Amino acid sequence: LVSFIYIEKYPINFTSKIFNPFFMDRLHSQPDEIVAISRQQLELFDTGMKLECRGYEGPFLPKETHNRSITSDIRVIRTVKKIVDPMADLVSDIRRIATSIVLSNLPLHPLYLVDMVIYPSSAASLTRLGIHTNNSSSVAVLVHPPEHYDRSGEHLVGSQAMRVRQLTAMGFRVMSINMSQVNRLVMHPDKLRDHLQELYKKVILNSTKK
Secondary structure, three states, X not given: OHHHHHOOOOOHHHHHHXXXXXXXXHHOOOOHHHHHHHHHHHHHHHHHHHHHOOOOOOOOOOOOOOOOOOOOOHHHHHHHHHHHHHHHHHHOOHHHEEEEXXXXXXXXXXXHEEEEEEOOOOOHHHOOOEOOOOOOOOEEEEEEOHHHEOOOOOOEOHXXXXXXXXXXXXXXXXXXXXXXXXXXXXXXXXXXHHHHHHHHHHHHHHHHHO
16 A cells, blocks of 8 residues: 555545454454554555645554664665765755754654755754654655666655655655765865755755745
8 A cells, every 4th residue: 555655545444444443453463564564554554645646534543662773775875975975065064964854753664764854054953853753854865775766766666755745745855866966076076066055055046946
């Protein structure tokens, strides 16, 4: 069902069949591994419908209360480290930048992990961001490895396109970075800075048009 949200089709008529005690009882009678995977998919569906589908009455699932961690892609972490300094130069204050931000009141899932956030001020960087906060002044920077793109290498696959849409729905200005392209420019600092500046200016310009 989550794949329907990827393509912006919202199966709202199925929600009463999924979020009912009978279905949940059957689900929790399965092995723990299946329960964990299914629970995660249900959380993505519940959150995605809430963010994107008008008339959805959820979320229906209770918030998780036990602590878990998100496994980050080491390639993304390395790439983010390479662009922190040039991005700091662009925004004139490295204190406005934070990395690997887990958004609050959302499923603990890589789709809701923002690789880098550019805050409007250094003071604002001390505040939490999430589904219930005012995010309109912050830029969410996403670093996309090759598998985030289709065969053409130009368009994001469904899950990542959904990620961008939902961050935008939460008010973020979203800046997508092609990891492969950035890593090719690392040996040419001026070209890397120009590339990042172009992406950043495009995001800021688009936000002012709305």
